Amino acid sequence: MLTPLEIEALRISLQVSGTALLIILVPGIAMAWLLARHEFFGKSLLDGLVHLPLVLPPVVVGYLLLVVMGRRGIVGGWLYEHLGLSLPFTWQGAALAGGVMAFPLLVRAVRLSLEAVDPRLEAAARTLGASRLRVFFTITLPLAVPGLVTGAVLAFARALSEFGATITFASNIPGETRTLPLALYSLIQTPGMEDAAARLCVVSIVVAMASLVASEWLARRTRRRMAGRDRGES
Amino acid sequence: MLELCIGHRQGSFDVDVDIMAPGQGVTALFGHSGSGKTTLLRMLAGLDRPDRGHIALNNRTFVDTERRIFVPPHQRRLGVVFQEARLFPHYRVRSNLTYARRITGGAAFDRVVDLLGIESLLARMPGALSGGETRRVAIGRALLAEPEMLLMDEPLTGLDGARKQELLDYIVRLTREIDLPILFVSHDPEELMAIAEQLVVLDRGQVIASDRLETLLSRSDLNPWLGGFEASTLLTARVLRHDPAWHATRLTLGDGQRLTLPLLDSGEAQDVRVRVRRRDVAIALSHQGDSSFRNQLDAVIEALSPGAPGTLDVTLVVGEQRLFSRITLEAAEALGLRPGLAVVALIRSVSLAG
Numbered sequence: 001m002l003t004p005l006e007i008e009a010l011r012i013s014l015q016v017s018g019t020a021l022l023i024i025l026v027p028g029i030a031m032a033w034l035l036a037r038h039e040f041f042g043k044s045l046l047d048g049l050v051h052l053p054l055v056l057p058p059v060v061v062g063y064l065l066l067v068v069m070g071r072r073g074i075v076g077g078w079l080y081e082h083l084g085l086s087l088p089f090t091w092q093g094a095a096l097a098g099g100v101m102a103f104p105l106l107v108r109a110v111r112l113s114l115e116a117v118d119p120r121l122e123a124a125a126r127t128l129g130a131s132r133l134r135v136f137f138t139i140t141l142p143l144a145v146p147g148l149v150t151g152a153v154l155a156f157a158r159a160l161s162e163f164g165a166t167i168t169f170a171s172n173i174p175g176e177t178r179t180l181p182l183a184l185y186s187l188i189q190t191p192g193m194e195d196a197a198a199r200l201c202v203v204s205i206v207v208a209m210a211s212l213v214a215s216e217w218l219a220r221r222t223r224r225r226m227a228g229r230d231r232g233e234s
Numbered sequence: 235m236l237e238l239c240i241g242h243r244q245g246s247f248d249v250d251v252d253i254m255a256p257g258q259g260v261t262a263l264f265g266h267s268g269s270g271k272t273t274l275l276r277m278l279a280g281l282d283r284p285d286r287g288h289i290a291l292n293n294r295t296f297v298d299t300e301r302r303i304f305v306p307p308h309q310r311r312l313g314v315v316f317q318e319a320r321l322f323p324h325y326r327v328r329s330n331l332t333y334a335r336r337i338t339g340g341a342a343f344d345r346v347v348d349l350l351g352i353e354s355l356l357a358r359m360p361g362a363l364s365g366g367e368t369r370r371v372a373i374g375r376a377l378l379a380e381p382e383m384l385l386m387d388e389p390l391t392g393l394d395g396a397r398k399q400e401l402l403d404y405i406v407r408l409t410r411e412i413d414l415p416i417l418f419v420s421h422d423p424e425e426l427m428a429i430a431e432q433l434v435v436l437d438r439g440q441v442i443a444s445d446r447l448e449t450l451l452s453r454s455d456l457n458p459w460l461g462g463f464e465a466s467t468l469l470t471a472r473v474l475r476h477d478p479a480w481h482a483t484r485l486t487l488g489d490g491q492r493l494t495l496p497l498l499d500s501g502e503a504q505d506v507r508v509r510v511r512r513r514d515v516a517i518a519l520s521h522q523g524d525s526s527f528r529n530q531l532d533a534v535i536e537a538l539s540p541g542a543p544g545t546l547d548v549t550l551v552v553g554e555q556r557l558f559s560r561i562t563l564e565a566a567e568a569l570g571l572r573p574g575l576a577v578v579a580l581i582r583s584v585s586l587a588g
Contacts (some may be wrong), residue, residue, distance in 0.1 A: 046257070087342075118320075120316070120318070120320055121320055121322060121323075123281050123307075123320075124316060124320040124322075125333065126280070126281070126307040126381075127279050127280070127281070127307050127308070127310075127312060127313070127314040127376075128307050128333050128375065128376075128379050129308045129309075129311070129334045129335070129379055130308055130333070130334075130337070131308055132434070138333075139322060142324050143323070143324060173487070195587040210384075212543070225324070
């Protein structure tokens with residue numbers, strides 16, 4: 001049904017986006033929690049920094065990534081020297097680019113749902129002998145799960161559709177960093193490949209729709225559970 | 235022993251209190267909304283920090299601003315029952331109950347579940363409970379944390395009459411069967427009459443009075459605050475027997491005198507608290523054989539003090555307990571009442587407190 005080229009692009013896309021999500025999940029939740037539950041000096045500045053990838057041209061983000069994470073970059077140089085790691089022009093680099101671009105979406109969604117968690121429930125848990133850490137993992141985070149799911153799906157979809165930062169930082173290498181959007185771009189550039197491009201376009205739409213449907217299903221399931229309608233009566 | 239010595243700026247007024255309450259029985263913080271009672275409870279629980287002062291329970295210091303001590307809430311071992319119950323919506327009732335992880339099963343768990351009648355709710359989600367059930371589970375959850383003191387912040391607010399009475403009965407049962415000091419915050423005299431032993435009256439962050447409930451009820455200078463209590467007396471009596479034929483329950487007071495009440499459903503030989511309104515007590519010089527007053531108690535006048543214009547408040551001693559009566563000045567004059575005189579208290583009606 002799918003050509004080997006399409007399968008490869010799909011595989012790279014899922015691998016890159018999945019990894020991107022894994023990279024930013026924990027830092028994203030931590031950042032959302034920091035912004036939702038704490039007041040500190042420089043909070044608006046940090047908030048602005050987090051949102052920067054949302055408003056910057058993706059190419060700028062890709063360029064900045066090259067500067068910082070490239071072999072001669074501040075962080076990238078250290079990584080290459082000590083661990084022999086080089087991120088530019090690799091699929092891991094593409095994942096990093098996707099992750100950075102998706103980060104603000106994840107933080108926004110998780111922050112909103114953390115802010116919606118009733119602090120009075122957290123206070124009640126504290127009086128029942130739970131430390132701050134236990135309160136976070138047993139009360140705050142579980143109650144924020146619907147928002148977390150939404151945020152994760154948004155971030156995944158954003159990483160899936162990432163183009164500018166990826167092509168700048170990780171280039172467009174077949175079998176390595178050529179994700180669905182990059183493959184589609186390449187096909188459009190090639191005369192006589194209009195049909196193949198259209199097919200890839202359909203594949204992209206199907207993947208995006210599938211992730212949205214999955215998130216909706218997960219969110220509804222969680223809501224139903226909390227409303228007590230799920231196996232509630234005994 | 236509970237010590238609350240706090241100075242704290244709150245909104246438009248200062249909370250400035252120095253309260254010592256016994257480390258047993260039910261101590262009530264009474265005051266209108268905005269009197270600072272919930273603030274005190276939150277500080278005791280560790281949810282708010284006082285500007286200055288110290289808080290200690292049974293010689294364990296929770297807060298001492300001078301010595302820079304602040305024990306975080308999760309290390310205080312206090313059970314808190316909040317006004318809005320605050321059950322965790324994502325856990326079943328059973329998991330809510332065992333959240334504190336001190337008692338998660340066995341006889342102690344069964345006892346609390348049984349005491350509160352929540353066994354059939356264990357597998358439900360909190361969203362599927364009624365208001366009264368929610369409150370009962372919240373009380374159970376606090377009890378299963380094995381606290382050194384139970385703090386209840388207006389636990390009956392928002393329930394309708396019947397549900398309120400039902401939950402109040404559960405709480406009264408609790409105070410009888412579980413040996414745990416309770417701090418009960420409320421603005422409702424009815425509730426306090428039913429369960430409070432010690433009463434702290436708060437107004438705009440200041441302690442107006444703090445003593446045993448019976449003692450405070452007899453102080454007419456507290457009328458502006460305790461007006462809602464309908465000046466009355468609480469007597470402790472023991473159930474002697476039930477007379478279903480007359481729809482009556484016979485009680486005996488400490489000194490052996492009898493009291494008759496409309497039929498109760500408490501067990502025999504159980505101690506109950508009954509309430510006698512001041513205006514329901516008349517005074518005679520001898521037993522009235524031909525009257526409809528069925529409750530006539532031998533008493534001695536302890537003190538007489540002027541009440542509302544034209545009236546006299548009489549403090550009577552019955553056995554070891556006090557009883558209050560309000561009569562007209564004219565009647566007192568005609569009967570020649572004076573301290574030390576032996577009289578008979580005629581009681582029109584007695585009801586169970588709570």
